[in-house]
Amino acid sequence: xxxxxxxxxEEMAAGSERVxxxxxxxxxxxxxxxxxxxxYEDAGLITPTQRTVGGFRLYDEDAVERLRLVVQMKPFGxxxxxxxxxxxxRARLANPLLPERERQELEGRLxxxxxxxxxxxxQLREQLSVAESFSEQLHTEANRLTGHPLPxxxxx
Amino acid sequence: MQIGSxxxxxxxxxxxxxxxxxxxxxxPVGRTSGGFRLYDDDAVERLRLIMKMKPLGFSLEEMRQLIExxxxxxQGAPPEEEARLLAxxxxxxxxxxxKVQQLRATIEAANAFAVTLExxxxxxxx
Numbered sequence: 001x002x003x004x005x006x007x008x009x010e011e012m013a014a015g016s017e018r019v020x021x022x023x024x025x026x027x028x029x030x031x032x033x034x035x036x037x038x039x040y041e042d043a044g045l046i047t048p049t050q051r052t053v054g055g056f057r058l059y060d061e062d063a064v065e066r067l068r069l070v071v072q073m074k075p076f077g078x079x080x081x082x083x084x085x086x087x088x089x090r091a092r093l094a095n096p097l098l099p100e101r102e103r104q105e106l107e108g109r110l111x112x113x114x115x116x117x118x119x120x121x122x123q124l125r126e127q128l129s130v131a132e133s134f135s136e137q138l139h140t141e142a143n144r145l146t147g148h149p150l151p152x153x154x155x156x
Numbered sequence: 157m158q159i160g161s162x163x164x165x166x167x168x169x170x171x172x173x174x175x176x177x178x179x180x181x182x183x184p185v186g187r188t189s190g191g192f193r194l195y196d197d198d199a200v201e202r203l204r205l206i207m208k209m210k211p212l213g214f215s216l217e218e219m220r221q222l223i224e225x226x227x228x229x230x231q232g233a234p235p236e237e238e239a240r241l242l243a244x245x246x247x248x249x250x251x252x253x254x255k256v257q258q259l260r261a262t263i264e265a266a267n268a269f270a271v272t273l274e275x276x277x278x279x280x281x282x
Contacts, residue, residue, distance in 0.1 A: 072269035075262045090276065114273050121266050127211050128259040134208040135252035142249050145229065145242050 020049060020058040029064070030071050037067070043080045045070055045087065076120045078113075086113050158188065162195050166203040176206060179216055181223055198227075212255050222248050 021029075027037050040046055041057075046066050048057035059067070066087055073083050089109050092098065098106075163170055176182045182202050184193035202223050209219050225241045233241060 069269070069272065072265060072272060075266040076269065093276075110273070110276070114270075117266070117269060117273070121263070121270065124259060124263050124266060128256065128263060130208050130211050131252060131256045131259055134212065135249065135256050137205075137208070138245060138249035138252050141226070142242070142246050145245065 020060055021064065022052075023048070023057045023059070026059050026064055026067060030067055032071055040067065040070055040080075043084070045080065045084055073117075075124070076117050078116075082113075085109075089113075157195055158192050159195065162199060162203070165200050166207065168203060168207065173203065176203065179220075181206060181216070181220060212252070218248075 023034060023037055027034050041048065046059070046063050049060040049063055050058045052058060069087065069090075070083055073086065078086070089106050093103065093106050093110070157165070159170060159173060162173060166173075173182065177184070182195070182199050184199075185196045186194045188194060205223060205226075206219055209222070221244065225244045229238065229241050229245075
């Protein structure tokens with residue numbers, strides 16, 4: 001309760017009605033650990049919007065959105081630098097006054113990210129196919145050897 | 157069969173097969189009169205198993221454990237030993253199923269990003 005009041009006071013002091021959330025809530029909402037969030041912050045991927053009097057990091061909607069994207073990008077094995085570049089590209093494209101030539105260059109960059117992601121996704125699907133085949137084989141063998149069926153595997 | 161047929165049967169390179177032979181995962185069953193190594197269907201099966209385990213991140217040692225357990229069970233082993241080997245196979249079966257679940261979750265998360273990119277391309281001001 002005290003912390004919520006603290007945060008609210010901070011908001012009012014900043015003269016803004018933006019919704020600000022604490023690092024713990026953001027981490028919980030995105031399903032990542034505090035340590036991971038702090039790691040992304042240290043790497044410059046996100047910056048807290050503010051800090052409370054007590055020193056707690058606060059994040060606004062933009063920051064949370066950036067974090068959400070970073071979490072989504074994780075399975076693709078992008079480096080921190082690559083993720084930073086992606087976020088920057090995306091942020092710049094959001095500017096409606098962007099000159100056409102620059103827009104095209106940035107969209108080209110996004111397209112490269114898209115295609116790298118698509119490639120990785122295809123690899124992951126291939127791995128899944130191999131994993132399912134391997135799991136099936138062992139399950140059948142173990143069954144055959146015991147004569148007692150193992151608990152059923154979960155269906156895809 | 158000689159190594160050429162083995163290469164054809166499993167789709168691995170000569171060099172890769174020789175590597176697995178060097179670490180003892182695949183064993184020739186004899187030699188031709190000319191001195192060339194001969195392999196049987198068991199070699200094919202072992203290599204196919206290795207090909208499934210490698211992309212899933214299993215170590216050479218883990219591959220060796222599973223291969224040797226299956227070989228020992230096929231030859232017949234005393235009941236105690238058999239129970240131990242069976243437990244090993246069941247453990248690998250569970251590990252494999254875990255990897256399946258992990259991969260499914262990762263792919264689902266990866267799909268979310270693809271959806272985001274799609275939404276982006278439709279909503280960017282131009």
